Amino acid sequence: MFRHLNVGLPIATLFVVLISAGPCVSQGCEELKLASATDAVNALDRGEIRTAFCSRTAFQLIGNLPQEQAVPILIKYLGFMRPNSNEVQHGLPSPYPAVDALAKVGLAAEPALIDFIAQQEDDNSLKRANAVEALDLIRHGDAVPAIKLMRERSASLAGTPAASRLDSAANYMLKTYCPGKFRRRCEERLKSDEER
Secondary structure (H helix, E strand, C coil): CHHHHHHHHHHHHHHHHHHHCCCCCCCCCHHHHCCCHHHHHHHHHCCCCCCHHHHHHHHHHHHCCCHHHHHHHHHHCCCCCCCCCCCCCCCCCCCCHHHHHHHHHHHHHHHHHHHHHHHCCCCCCHHHHHHHHHHHHHCCCCCHHHHHHHHHHHHHCCCCHHHHHHHHHHHHHHHHHCCCHHHHHHHHHHHHHHHC
């Protein structure tokens, strides 16, 4: 009789631990598949996203929200890096899932990203760099329209720190996404847009 109790106790303990584990502790992240976007945000806030699969699942849930709800949440997580795991990660363009999710939102995310950049005091912050990358991905590698939007927003905020931040980000985009021989073409397009 005591022998059966001794075997059952470790099994019962394991069962309790598995039931009480957070939504993304398991490799499969099954609980999060059935969760809401709010559950995904809570899991991100609590640091429970520990695999690339869980990360993908969480950001898909957030990305399925209406755009006006999804964009601020995605911007909040611009610094979240997809966790390392043993999973094959082919076809994942950015290690930052919020960047990819914002690119999928598309043009509707641009104003919020530009406002976010205007508020970032640190030109070298990871979130700022990821916001700039998202702007480039939204335009499928054509940085000129995003640069133009930042310059227009900067002009409307002339004389403020936000205007300087936007000018800095626009110059960064011009150098980074219009390198070498493409730089001249980008500048010509920007100039012709300003003359209109």
